Amino acid sequence: MKRFVQPSTARQFNHVQELLERMDFGKVDIKDLGTIDFRLPEDDPRTWLALTGSTHPSRPRIGIGAPVWSVKDWVGYVYPAGTPNKDFLTEYAKQFNSIELNSTHYGTPDSETIKRWRDSTPDGFKFNVKFLQEISHRFPLGADLKLVT
Known part of the structure; x- marks a missing residue:
């Protein structure tokens, strides 16, 4: 390496x-x-x-979550029975306080999508954003600086 x-x-x-x-x-x-x-x-x-x-060291904030919220098999288990796809994130945020946002690894969401995600979750919910793959996988760090400037 x-x-x-x-x-x-x-x-x-x-x-x-x-x-x-x-x-x-x-x-x-x-x-x-x-x-x-x-x-x-x-x-x-x-x-x-x-x-x-x-944040006091004796009281750290720990995030618990999954890498996705769009799992249809969770309906009836994590999400109430009959939950439509459009409400998955809202229901997810009732169970967990954070998520690993995998979709940002493949592309940058538009501002309307980000606002919709924000509005579907309570204050304090954390989206742990993955680096775009062009930065983390395709080029060695520093090889394509225009992606990060």
Whole structure:
């Protein structure tokens, strides 16, 4: 597996990319070792806010859910008997407080769909969104930066 070394400047990016292409499963030629900037980037200022935020460690919020809500076989078990497909998410959100949103892995939903999902769930319901597959599977990170900018 190739290791991504975060460059400290944009100028170093191409050099690091060239080194990464020559690396074999995280190994680099010893003569190139001194040219790699292994420093970690500075913490984002919001890191401290997140670490000292309102959620107390003794009372974590745990999300319980499934990867989908559109399972017809759940009618009569998870959903009340006779629940129409259009009400599956509403009924799902009565049983669970989160969902792994798999559909975003295959495409970006339009804003109307997102609003409909939001309006079908109670406040506090969490949609755990998967990365688009073009980012997570098809390209090594950094190979197609226009997808994430």
